[in-house]
Amino acid sequence: MTITFRHQIKELSPYQPGKPIEDVKREYGLKEVIKMASNENPLGCSPKVKESILEVLDSLNYYPDGNATDLKEAIAKKFNIEPTQVQPSSGSDEMVDLIAKTFLNEGDEAILADVTFPRYLTTTKMMGATPVVVPLKDFAYDLEGMKNAITDKTKLIWLCNPNNPTGTMFTEEVLLDFLQVVPKDAIVVYDEAYNEYVTRKDYPHDSIKLLESYPNIIIMRTFSKVYGLAALRVGYTIASKEILMNIDKVRGPFNVNKLAQVAAITALLDDEFLSKSYEVNKEGKEYLYKSFEEMDIFYAPSETNHIFLNVGKDCKEVFLALQKLGIIIRPMYKTYIRVSIGTMEENQKFIAALKEVLK
Ligand SMILES: *Cc1c(COP(=O)(O)O)cnc(C)c1O
Numbered sequence: 001m002t003i004t005f006r007h008q009i010k011e012l013s014p015y016q017p018g019k020p021i022e023d024v025k026r027e028y029g030l031k032e033v034i035k036m037a038s039n040e041n042p043l044g045c046s047p048k049v050k051e052s053i054l055e056v057l058d059s060l061n062y063y064p065d066g067n068a069t070d071l072k073e074a075i076a077k078k079f080n081i082e083p084t085q086v087q088p089s090s091g092s093d094e095m096v097d098l099i100a101k102t103f104l105n106e107g108d109e110a111i112l113a114d115v116t117f118p119r120y121l122t123t124t125k126m127m128g129a130t131p132v133v134v135p136l137k138d139f140a141y142d143l144e145g146m147k148n149a150i151t152d153k154t155k156l157i158w159l160c161n162p163n164n165p166t167g168t169m170f171t172e173e174v175l176l177d178f179l180q181v182v183p184k185d186a187i188v189v190y191d192e193a194y195n196e197y198v199t200r201k202d203y204p205h206d207s208i209k210l211l212e213s214y215p216n217i218i219i220m221r222t223f224s225k226v227y228g229l230a231a232l233r234v235g236y237t238i239a240s241k242e243i244l245m246n247i248d249k250v251r252g253p254f255n256v257n258k259l260a261q262v263a264a265i266t267a268l269l270d271d272e273f274l275s276k277s278y279e280v281n282k283e284g285k286e287y288l289y290k291s292f293e294e295m296d297i298f299y300a301p302s303e304t305n306h307i308f309l310n311v312g313k314d315c316k317e318v319f320l321a322l323q324k325l326g327i328i329i330r331p332m333y334k335t336y337i338r339v340s341i342g343t344m345e346e347n348q349k350f351i352a353a354l355k356e357v358l359k
Contacts, residue, residue: 008128015118018328030326034346037328038230039164039194039306042342043277045228046270049263056262064258071256074265075236079208084241087248088256088264092193092222092235096123099156099218101250102243103187104129108155113141115165115332117191120158129155139300139308140168143178150182157182160191162198165330165338167302172204179214187243188217194304196226196274197281203303208238215240223260225305226277227267234260281305284341291351295358306340308332311358321357322350 018037025033072083089095100123104110110124111132124131130153134145141163150157162169182188190207204210207219222235234256237244256264267273288307292299299309311318315331322329327350330338339350 008126012122012125015122018330019323021328024323024326024328028324028326033326033328034342034349035328036340036342036346036350037330037338039225039304039340040230041226041228041277041305042340042346043228043273043280045263046267046273048270048273049229049266052262052266053259056258060258062258064254064256064261066253066255068256068261071236071261071264074268075238078268079238081208081238082241084244085211085238087237087239087244087251088261089235089237089251090255090257090260091224091230091233092191092220092237093119094233094255095220095235095237095247096120096189096191098247098250099187099189100124100127100129102247103156105155107153109151109153110156110158111146111149111154112158113146113160113163116141116158116160117164117193120160120189124156124158136163136166136168139166141170143170143174147178147181150186152183154183154186156187156189158189158191160193161204162194162303164193164304165306165332166300166308167194167304167306168300168308169198169200169203169303171200171202173202175204175210179210179217182214182216184216186216188214189220190217191220193220193222193225195221197278197305198303199282200303211238211240215242218243223264223267226274227264228273228277229260229263229267232257232260232263234264236264280343281341284344284347287344287347288339288341288351291347295355306338308336308338310335311337311354313358318354318357322353325353325356327353 021033068088071088072086075086076083096119104127106128108129109132110129112120114133132149219238224230299307315337319331
């Protein structure tokens with residue numbers, strides 16, 4: 001007898017994360033390695049987070065609050081909504097999974113872009129639903145194309161704004177125009193992992209107010225990016241009470257650990273750290289843009305903490321050559337790479353290394 005696996009699993013492959021800094025140091029005998037591969041905050045996290053974590057280290061024997069009541073209340077207060085409209089999760093990654101489990105049946109269609117956050121496709125396939133893939137247009141979401149992809153089988157639409165890996169955004173006007181044609185019984189997952197970094201005014205900065213007119217939207221946000229808490233695995237979702245009550249049925253009972261809950265509450269309130277992170281990112285972006293222009297390198301305009309660029313050489317080769325010089329970036333496809341914006345010092349080292357590699 002041979003073991004069989006769910007047939008939906010067959011064509012999936014495990015997520016390939018970037019190499020950890022320690023591995024690269026060991027492999028290449030390097031003392032210093034800079035990671036600009038996973039869109040983490042180069043400043044770390046709010047210094048207040050460390051103190052708040054120390055306070056709970058003596059009660060690790062107790063399960064965390066499964067309802068994450070304090071965290072829900074802190075988020076609700078910050079955004080002026082009800083705690084019943086908030087659901088924390090173990091990163092947005094987990095929420096993508098929970099949403100798929102809550103809504104997707106075999107035979108349902110789920111519309112998504114290519115290239116975008118890879119978990120949308122994986123979880124869609126995992127549930128046996130049919131992915132309907134709409135290519136990007138000029139490195140940005142093509143919402144007209146996505147409109148045309150809607151059928152009576154459309155159950156879910158995955159949107160990422162701004163997009164990872166391209167960093168591009170679509171405007172509030174384009175989003176509203178799109179929402180008007182989405183059937184009321186289709187779910188729009190609206191992933192805002194990078195919303196805190198957006199500089200453009202025509203971005204839908206107040207997406208929460210859309211829930212009043214469009215109760216079929218699920219807004220996902222994370223503490224992994226601007227808040228600098230990627231290691232703790234915590235994100236939050238804002239949606240209608242009805243949707244969250246159903247997601248709650250498939251959620252693990254203690255999905256957000258205690259350190260993550262406490263850290264997230266503290267991080268949420270440190271506006272000073274947030275604005276510093278925003279400023280460092282903005283300056284870094286301007287420096288990198290200028291350097292790319294001088295080097296005659298094409299890049300997509302970014303509203304995030306990462307930039308998608310065409311290095312004009314095989315991306316894997318460039319990735320390996322940079323790694324040898326102690327800089328980790330993300331090879332994407334063909335001649336495109338994604339680089340996360342670092343501190344000014346890291347950005348300068350990256351540009352120096354890139355010049356060396358492309359020489
Ligand atoms: C980084 C990222 C997330 C967040 O993942 P976490 O699981 O919260 O760390 C979600 N969506 C997109 C598009 C991302 O880039």
